[in-house]
Amino acid sequence: MKQYWYSSSPLQAILFLQQLLDFHETAGAMLASQVLGDTYNIPLDPRETSSASSSTSDFNKRLLSSYICKVLGNLQLNLLSKSKVYEDSALSSIFLHNNYNYILKSLEKSELIQLVTVTHRKAESSYKELIKQQIDFYQRSWLKVLEHLTDKNMPVFQPGAKLKDKERQVIKDKFKGFNDGLEELCKIQKGWAIPDKEQRDFIRQSQKKIVSDAYRAFLQRCANISFTKNPEKYLKYRPEEVEEMIEKLFDTSA
Template identity: 30%
Template sequence: MKRPPSFGQGGDPDRPVVPPTEGGSAGDDASQFQPFPAETVDHLRAMAEVMITAGYETECIQVFLVARRNALDATMQSLGYEKASIDDVVKMSWEGLESEIGTWIKAFRHILNAGLSAEHDLCVRLFVGRNAGLGRDIFADLARCAMLQMFNFTEAVAMTKRAAEKLFKVLDMYEAIRDGAPVVDGLISTNKAEGGENSSGAEALADLKSELASVRSRLGESAAAIFCDLESSIRADAGKQPVPGGAVHPLTRYLMNYLKYACEYKNTLEQVFREFHRPDAVDSPGHEGESNPFAAQLMEVMELLHGNLEAKSKLYKDLALSSIFLMNNGRYMLQKIRGSPEINAVVGEAWARKRSTDLRQYHKNYQRETWGRVLNVLRDDGGITSELRVSITAVVVPAYRSFLGRFAQHFTAGRQTEKYIKLSADDLEGIIEELFEGSAGSMSRRRN
């Protein structure tokens, strides 16, 4: 599954992308197709000709269509796909629906690329001569019914509540529908080449093409809306408590990984956004002269995230910690961009350079709020050191003079005084004067 964890859920948001496992390509499905045995086809052809000649054409068509629809249903069931009503799909949990979407994609590709080819081959071999036109119409109706049954599922998925984690599965379905368009065009061309241009079969195939375009449009609109909803998710994540220690915010981790995965669908999302271009969208930075609404929308999300983090940094009372928060989150964003060629190609080097400049400014702010104070104390201009000497002398020396005045009378003048009173008030004042010089004399006095 190509998807990150959903908003507000646990799990490791830095986990690697797991490769898709939907199965083989269209060519692989087609290569596994085995024609119906000749004896079986000959027997069925003889039965059909007898029924049609006897005036039971309608009954022949109905029986054949029911049998082939049942066969296609059995094929889908063997691939794990079970028909479900729109109500059932809408009520499914996302975990269940996600699995169903994977099964639907596998079944859809198989039926479109292999199943319908087999049915067309059977109709061409079974209805020949004057009945050839009847065979073309039967196949066209069968193809339309089979595909409409599968389109009901996509309509239901498009009707479910939008959520960020659904984007990648919706895009997988969109790609399957998009890649199926040339197959339908091929069926129409074949029908026309076989002389069925104005038949009921041509109408059925035209309806199928129209339904295919409609379903693709619904899925494209849903994908574009889900991606645009990221803006609302960011604005709603106000947060009242700062992340402890100025660490990378969970929103930053989630969004950067989400955008990284989204850019793996870069070509598809560019196609989706060009088809459903918002009128107020603008060209993205770094793509001058080229309209790229997906890149513009992604850049809008990135700018909103940047603004959100700036606002969250103000939750810290400690300005230094605020700068650390911005540095950690900014560095994480740059690492994700430069570590992913897909997202780096969309964002562009200009944006990365701008964020690098921001990081340097955050670093300067942190340095100013923390180590700048230390550097001011250690600088050699003497301004602060003179101030410290005066303030300490004004407090300590008068107190020492008072102390000597109170206790000097208890000592006998002469040797006893010298024994217990080592420093006079003038000596103490001299020591304080030398305290911040680091001279040998002051250090010697302190040791004594």
């Protein structure tokens, strides 16, 4: 059974904020009454009434915008706290990514974003940055796989020279480490879910390119090196097969 790694907090908070949006004038006036008290200085000259009313409306809107920003700020702290229950830091990042993305899309869809930007002009870009940050954190989970494809500990090859047993073993260990790490991550992360198709496809494509490029480069370096009598044991996957495995991450159809 797929788990979407959503918290109920954003759902409840967005519902509450959407209700405020429906009654924004009343909500703004109530906030103003708490700030200023119940006594308003209404001008006696009718010619001043229009400008005073407009000023009051703008003031109330700013108060409501500020209040909504505080709700969103507390919601973010709540999500950060809940994300710590996941021992896997990559899963924690996916959890935060899903929730931040949900909040941003909900704000945009309901036009709440216009009200938020009254006092927080960069609200939209801030959420986009949070989402990008979590994607970056998630991608770090692949470093333990990619490290096997680097030149670290790789022997220096001389054309025509025969490899020593130790040198052959280094290459074997690198292939085995990559294969085992790839299989483990794909098995685990296939059970995670990213409901937003656009985000899911973006993360898959980004990860495919990162891993595939590194794997192809490693295969190229080892192409003319005889390090084993059983190459099929270590060259288990073609680059296209690696890409297919990554393409199945976050498979919500299963």
